[in-house]
Amino acid sequence: xxxxxAATLRQAMEAAHLEDGMTISFHxxxxxGDFVLDMVLxxxxxxxxxxxxxxxxxxFPCHGRLARAAERxxxxxxxxxxxxxxxxxxxxxxAFAEPVRFRTHGGRPRAIDAGELHIDAAFIAAPAVxxxxxxxxxxxxxxxxxxxxxxxxxxxxxxxxxxxxxxxDHSPERISIDHGQVxxxxxxxxxxxxxxxxxxxxxxxxDPVGLVIAEYAARAIEAAGLLRDGFCFQTGAGGAxxxxxxxxxxxxxxxxxxxxxxxxxxxxxxxxxxEEGLFEDIYDVQCFxxxxxxxxxxxxxxxxxxxxxxxxxxxxxxxxxxxxAVLLGATEIDLDFNVNVHTDSNGxxxxxxxxxxxxxxxxxxxxIVAPLLRARLPIVVDRVRTVSTPGRTVDALVTEYGAxxxxxxxxxxxxxxxxxxxxxxxxxxxxKALAMAGEPVRAPQGEREVAVxxxxxxxxxxxxxx
Amino acid sequence: MKRRTMxxxxxxxxxxLISGPVLGADALIFxxxxxxxxxxxxxxxxxxxxxxxxxxxGATERVVRINGVDTPHWRxxxxxxxxxxxxxxxGTVLLPKCSTPADVALVAEALSAEEKRAxxxxxxxxxxxxxxxxxxxxxxxxxxxCSPRVSGLFLGAEDLSADLGAQRTLTGEEIAYARGxxxxxxxxxxxxxxxxxxxxVDDLENLERDAQLGRRMGFDGKAVIxxxxxxxxxxxxxxxxxxxxxxxxxxxxxQRATAEGKGxxxxxxxxxxxxxxxxxxxxxxxxxxxxxxxxxxxxx
Numbered sequence: 208x209x210x211x212x213a214a215t216l217r218q219a220m221e222a223a224h225l226e227d228g229m230t231i232s233f234h235x236x237x238x239x240g241d242f243v244l245d246m247v248l249x250x251x252x253x254x255x256x257x258x259x260x261x262x263x264x265x266x267f268p269c270h271g272r273l274a275r276a277a278e279r280x281x282x283x284x285x286x287x288x289x290x291x292x293x294x295x296x297x298x299x300x301x302a303f304a305e306p307v308r309f310r311t312h313g314g315r316p317r318a319i320d321a322g323e324l325h326i327d328a329a330f331i332a333a334p335a336v337x338x339x340x341x342x343x344x345x346x347x348x349x350x351x352x353x354x355x356x357x358x359x360x361x362x363x364x365x366x367x368x369x370x371x372x373x374x375x376d377h378s379p380e381r382i383s384i385d386h387g388q389v390x391x392x393x394x395x396x397x398x399x400x401x402x403x404x405x406x407x408x409x410x411x412x413x414d415p416v417g418l419v420i421a422e423y424a425a426r427a428i429e430a431a432g433l434l435r436d437g438f439c440f441q442t443g444a445g446g447a448x449x450x451x452x453x454x455x456x457x458x459x460x461x462x463x464x465x466x467x468x469x470x471x472x473x474x475x476x477x478x479x480x481x482e483e484g485l486f487e488d489i490y491d492v493q494c495f496x497x498x499x500x501x502x503x504x505x506x507x508x509x510x511x512x513x514x515x516x517x518x519x520x521x522x523x524x525x526x527x528x529x530x531x532a533v534l535l536g537a538t539e540i541d542l543d544f545n546v547n548v549h550t551d552s553n554g555x556x557x558x559x560x561x562x563x564x565x566x567x568x569x570x571x572x573x574x575i576v577a578p579l580l581r582a583r584l585p586i587v588v589d590r591v592r593t594v595s596t597p598g599r600t601v602d603a604l605v606t607e608y609g610a611x612x613x614x615x616x617x618x619x620x621x622x623x624x625x626x627x628x629x630x631x632x633x634x635x636x637x638x639k640a641l642a643m644a645g646e647p648v649r650a651p652q653g654e655r656e657v658a659v660x661x662x663x664x665x666x667x668x669x670x671x672x673x
Numbered sequence: 674m675k676r677r678t679m680x681x682x683x684x685x686x687x688x689x690l691i692s693g694p695v696l697g698a699d700a701l702i703f704x705x706x707x708x709x710x711x712x713x714x715x716x717x718x719x720x721x722x723x724x725x726x727x728x729x730x731g732a733t734e735r736v737v738r739i740n741g742v743d744t745p746h747w748r749x750x751x752x753x754x755x756x757x758x759x760x761x762x763x764g765t766v767l768l769p770k771c772s773t774p775a776d777v778a779l780v781a782e783a784l785s786a787e788e789k790r791a792x793x794x795x796x797x798x799x800x801x802x803x804x805x806x807x808x809x810x811x812x813x814x815x816x817x818x819c820s821p822r823v824s825g826l827f828l829g830a831e832d833l834s835a836d837l838g839a840q841r842t843l844t845g846e847e848i849a850y851a852r853g854x855x856x857x858x859x860x861x862x863x864x865x866x867x868x869x870x871x872x873x874v875d876d877l878e879n880l881e882r883d884a885q886l887g888r889r890m891g892f893d894g895k896a897v898i899x900x901x902x903x904x905x906x907x908x909x910x911x912x913x914x915x916x917x918x919x920x921x922x923x924x925x926x927x928q929r930a931t932a933e934g935k936g937x938x939x940x941x942x943x944x945x946x947x948x949x950x951x952x953x954x955x956x957x958x959x960x961x962x963x964x965x966x967x968x969x970x971x972x973x
Contacts, residue, residue: 415900416692580691607695643691643727 211340212392216250216370219393220328223366225251228258228283229327232364234357235265235289236332236344236493240403243332243370245272246395252281258304260284262326264315264356264514265561268292269403277302286324288312289559298556298657299673306670307658309549312492313518313525313565314663316359320521323665329364331357331389332398333371337378340369340386344494344511345504347373349399352473352494352503354383358513361388372398381504383511405496411453412446416578419607421447423628424534424576425454427605430626431572431619433531434458438466440486441527441566442534444474444495447576451534452476459485470517470526471533471562473499473509481508490526492517492562518565520664527562527569535563537575537604539591542633544598544613546575547591549660550671552584553650554592556658564596565663572602572619579606584647585640587611587633592652593660594669604633611636674734675699675959676825676865676894677910678903681738683708684717690724693733696900697907700734705750706741706769714746722753726760736801737763741770742779751780755787755798762791763798767827771802772809774819781820796822801867805829806836810851813858825865827896828855831872843879845886856891870896877905884909912956920960923953 213219225231231251233244244263249272251259259282266273266287274297276282284305290298298307310318318324331354335347342361344354349372361367361384369384369392412418428434440455442448453476459466466486469477473491475498481489482502489509494500503509518527527533538557539547546567551557567573577586586606602619604611609629612620623630631639658671680698682689684705693701703724709717725735739750754763768780777800784798800822804810810833817826830848831841839847848869859866868887871880884895884906895906912920922940927950930938938945 413901415696418900419695419697607692639729642729 211390212394214393216246216393216395217254219368219370219391220247220250220254222391223328223368225254225256225328227256228260230260230262230286230325232262232326232329232360233264234331234354234360235263235267236351236354236356236404237349237399238265238351238404239267239269240400241267241269241332242397242399243330244270247330247370248272248276248281252276252279256281258283260286262286262324264288264312265559266290266292266294270294273297274302280304284308286310287559288315289561290556291558295556301655301657301673303657306656309559309658309660311518311560311565311661311663312356312514312562313520313527314661314665316513316515317519317521317663318665319359319363320515320519321665326360326364328366328368329357329360331361331367331369331384333369333384334398335373335375335379336369336371336392337375337382339378340389340392341378341382342369342371342384342386342389343375343379343381344383345381345500346375346379347371349373349397349401350500350504351399351401351404352500353491353511355492355512355517356514357384359515366390368393370395370398372396381511401497404494404500410446411450414446416607417447418450420576420578420605421450422454423607423610424451424574424605425458426626426628427574427603427610427623428455428532428572429458430623430628431532432622433572434462434464436465438464438531439468439470439529440466440532441469441471441530441570443536444472445536448534448536449474449476451576452480456480456485468526468529470530471566473503475499478502478509481506490517518562518569518663525569527566530566530570532572532574533566533570534574534576535567535596537577537586539588540575540577540586540601540604540633541588541591541598542637544601544604544633545591545594546596546598546601547593548595549593552592552647554652554671554673556671560595560660564600567596567600568663573600575601575604577604577606579608579636579640580644583644585637585644587637587640589637593671595660597662597668604636606636608636608639676734676867677959678897678906679734679736679867679894680897680900680903681708681870684721684737685709685713687720690720691728692900693724694728694730697903698733698897699894699907700736700765701730702736702738702767702896704738705746706738714740718750718753722756722759725754725762726758734764735761736765736767738767738769738803739780742768742776743770747780748783751783752787755784755791755793757791762793765799765801765824767801767803769803769829770805770809770832771816772804772806773812774815777802777816777820777823781822784822798822799824801825801827803827803829804851804855805832807833809833810854813854814861817858817862817864823862823864825867825893826855826859827867828852828869830869843873843876843883845883852887852890852892860891865893866891868892868895870898871902872898874899874901877901881905881909910959912960916956917960920953920956923950924957
């Protein structure tokens with residue numbers, strides 16, 4: 208590997224022959240503890256580069272320099288699946304010369320595989336590099352587990368630069384990215400702060416309303432007849448999602464059900480379910496906490512998968528297609544079951560699809576879990592401000608008052624009713640919320656297009672104005 | 674009426690008031706008394722009035738704990754929660770620091786006046802007597818039978834312990850007599866007996882033990898101070914599958930005996946008489962398996 212090691216990040220970047228307007232890419236496995244995106248942009252600015260396009264699988268509050276780089280013209284465009292923090296605010300201010308392109312976790316690798324998203328140089332934060340130049344996510348001081356989101360970049364970028372803070376003197380049991388895909392390796396002091404990897408929580412919520420929603424959601428899954436051997440399940444990392452998972456876990460124990468796999472972003476809670484024998488395997492595109500990192504390093508039934516394998520429609524089959532149930536959040540859902548996870552009630556960007564629309568499209572039952580009122584605002588609206596996930600892929604909304612089932616699934620509504628769950632028309636849930644909170648005045652929409660929302664198949668399904 | 678769980682909700686907390694109806698309790702107690710600081714009494718009264726008007730409670734009983742008759746607030750509380758502006762209004766008033774029939778009479782009279790003003794039927798709003806003094810416990814039967822409005826006795830062990838100079842424990846030996854006294858008086862008066870809440874929010878193990886003790890003693894339900902407790906107490910106070918199966922068997926035998934014109938009958942070799950039938954029907958009622966008309970069980 209000696210011949211492809213660069214002494215400094217600057218040397219590595221020069222080896223990639225970066226020019227103005229090129230696309231550079233990053234993964235988000237170090238989440239809010241990532242140092243690499245910022246250090247590359249600092250160097251790019253020092254090199255006098257302008258008009259770069261950043262293709263980062265997600266952007267977090269730690270990425271403040273990206274906002275500055277946009278304001279100074281170093282970066283002109285951003286292609287991402289999710290964003291929060293100062294960059295989202297910069298997008299709203301119009302700091303980026305071009306509208307941001309939002310994709311999904313499955314749509315991004317599809318676009319890379321298809322050549323729609325061409326990457327000139329991929330900067331892959333690598334927690335460990337072995338003597339041959341293979342990259343591992345599970346070893347080293349910044350171990351983050353799966354490197355699933357970097358795999359398409361590694362396969363297709365013109366130049367692949369691994370940025371690491373840890374050289375191994377042996378080859379690890381698990382190799383995330385093969386050395387045959389890596390052009391340059393550079394060692395820096397630190398690639399990230401492992402404390403920032405932890406996303407969400409490992410504690411089941413204590414919020415009584417969250418617990419009611421979680422229990423209804425678990426019962427809805429049972430009512431749908433999905434809690435049987437071979438069940439495949441995905442849920443988020445928040446306390447309410449964990450609560451739902453805990454109710455599902457309880458039911459599986461009681462009924463002696465053995466599921467096939469757990470999918471998605473993985474937390475220690477999922478690891479516990481695997482170790483308890485409730486599921487055969489975990490397919491992990493990204494680790495949400497250090498317990499998941501330990502498990503993927505040690506447990507042969509905890510598999511690292513690429514974002515393409517996870518959710519790309521460009522594949523003949525991906526893991527989300529086998530999901531029995533997925534629990535997903537929403538900032539708003541409308542009468543046609545369209546879901547918004549991009550913008551808040553003021554139209555400000557607060558997130559992005561991530562794997563939301565991928566999992567919804569793939570799962571047999573996509574359940575949106577949300578309180579009927581959030582901070583006095585009804586969650587059910589006439590029309591969502593931004594369509595993140597089309598209503599045709601959403602099967603049910605579960606709130607603390609009960610469920611609303613997509614009219615396209617009358618048999619599901621009947622099953623839920625037969626099971627004793629309160630089932631309403633979605634308009635009835637909206638009416639209930641309005642009776643309690645009144646109709647909020649909607650913030651006016653701006654006239655400048657700041658982002659486009661690309662669905663997993665590449666079609667543009669909405670535009671965000673500010 | 675099921676009163677397995679009666680959940681206290683602070684009357685001055687809009688978020689908790691709004692969440693109340695979805696938490697699975699059989700009854701909600703909107704609290705205007707201990708949960709509300711002296712300076713917030715009027716604001717809480719307005720909030721509770723609007724909650725009574727706005728919230729869809731379905732089959733959940735709407736109880737309001739008013740302030741005690743020894744305070745300047747109770748009369749305005751009664752007026753607000755019965756008034757037309759409160760919509761359907763309170764179904765039940767929980768009267769704190771109730772020690773004598775005279776306390777009940779005072780509130781019952783005020784309720785009658787407000788019911789008349791609001792165009793509601795006289796006697797529509799029921800009373801639960803919160804017994805939390807030594808005198809209240811000693812007067813339990815007299816309180817339970819002094820007005821047709823009284824639908825239950827409710828034990829308040831915290832204030833009672835203070836009055837007794839007793840020390841509260843997790844196991845509750847110090848309130849054993851009071852518990853027994855309340856159950857016996859309630860049953861003699863044919864009203865509900867509601868057990869005191871378990872006040873350690875995170876100790877779910879001892880909560881369950883405490884609830885089981887109450888149920889074994891004959892209580893019909895338990896006051897609950899945390900939404901976290903609702904699920905456990907509901908389970909403890911719900912009939913088990915075995916009890917339901919037993920009760921179904923008694924009901925079936927009773928229906929056969931009635932059809933055959935027999936007065937007495939036996940099940941599994943044991944004679945079945947009135948109290949056993951009543952107990953069986955009560956179990957089916959709590960389990961939600963009763964057809965009230967067909968089974969001839971009157972609301973008590």
